[in-house]
Amino acid sequence: MKVKAYIASAFSKDNTGGNQAGIIFLQQPLSVTQKIAIAKELGFSESAFISGSDQADFKFEYYTPTSEVDLCGHATIASFTLMRELGKVVPNQYTIETKAGIIPIEVQPKRIFMNQQPSEFFEKIEKPELSEAIDISAVNDNFDIQVVSKGGKEILVPVNINELNALNPNWQAIATLSEQYGVIGMHVFGLSETDIVCRNFAPLYGINEESATGTSSGALACYLFTKNIRRQKEYIFQQGANLGSPSEIVVKLSVNQQDEIIGVNVGGAGYVDDVKFLEVI
Known part of the structure; x- marks a missing residue:
């Protein structure tokens, strides 16, 4: 089975640098083992797996090359940057379902912001x-x-x-x-x-x-x-x-x-x- 994986950077400075993440739009279910294998092959600190949600606009899962984590800021920013470029989102307010809860997202023309509760x-x-x-x-x-x-x-x-x-x-x-x-x-x-x-x-x-x-x-x-x-x-x-x-x-x-x-x-x-x-x- 072939899986299409995008690569995008978040928190860049003057359109260079930043932190890269793998981004996969799930077309069919993948096992945890498969998701970790994809994250490992891509080689980034985290990769995001995006699917539909009945609780929010999108469901996000985050995997490192070794395990799943509840939330990843740079993979979220990178994903919405990609989705804005692909026309999947426009400047507006969105929500994502994560293991850390429902996270509000603001898409701006040049930046992406994710809303969180106080630490x-x-x-x-x-x-x-x-x-x-x-x-x-x-x-x-x-x-x-x-x-x-x-x-x-x-x-x-x-x-x-x-x-x-x-x-x-x-x-x-x-x-x-x-x-x-x-x-x-x-x-x-x-x-x-x-x-x-x-x-x-x-x-x-x-x-x-x-x-x-x-x-x-x-x-x-x-x-x-x-x-x-x-x-x-x-x-x-x-x-x-x-x-x-x-x-x-x-x-x-x-x-x-x-x-x-x-x-x-x-x-x-x-x-x-x-x-x-x-x-x-």
């Missing part, structure tokens, strides 16, 4: 627990290392921005730590006066590092706002330059009169890269 905050982690995963001398002691969830739990790790690119992660140690805390991976970030730069590690799911992560960016925006580290209604996160794929993730927060976050919109630009035909057994 949940979980345990704080002491710096020595990261000693085998990264060089903890780079950690910024002014801020908390904490597990935060935005569709999937991540460990947010503040580091000194000048040492961010020099980090040499221990993938096995990060995978072990991720399993211990029940998280997808580790989202490491550094702050300058003007920029917020990130790196994301998820070796437990077969993704050592990826160039743009939407759900993690949403979690980080909530973290920065809630902890009064950098209070903004709109954040722009830079990621992926160290991988040769510069990315720009935009996060817009909605807050009430008490300055409590009531909505999170994560989005960015994208472009269509390629199409492949895969033989699936």
Whole structure:
């Protein structure tokens, strides 16, 4: 059986870079094993499988080369970028059914945004627990290392921005730590006066590092706002330059009169890269 797989990038910067995802419109049912095999052959951190839904406009399933995940921001943005190019959607509001719930999507002429609920905050982690995963001398002691969830739990790790690119992660140690805390991976970030730069590690799911992560960016925006580290209604996160794929993730927060976050919109630009035909057994 041949399966048509599109490739599109999300969170691109000036129509280059970003994070690639595989996108498959399901014409017939595929098993979990087949979906993982397709994701593995495509070789991207995540691929999206799109079908009809009786609960929303579309149903989205997300697979890494090793397993299924509940939600993936960049694969969602890439998919709607492709669907806009194919004429399957137009600038408007849509909804998608995912394992993380029903997610509202806004299609704009140049950007796609996905709406999410505010992040949940979980345990704080002491710096020595990261000693085998990264060089903890780079950690910024002014801020908390904490597990935060935005569709999937991540460990947010503040580091000194000048040492961010020099980090040499221990993938096995990060995978072990991720399993211990029940998280997808580790989202490491550094702050300058003007920029917020990130790196994301998820070796437990077969993704050592990826160039743009939407759900993690949403979690980080909530973290920065809630902890009064950098209070903004709109954040722009830079990621992926160290991988040769510069990315720009935009996060817009909605807050009430008490300055409590009531909505999170994560989005960015994208472009269509390629199409492949895969033989699936």
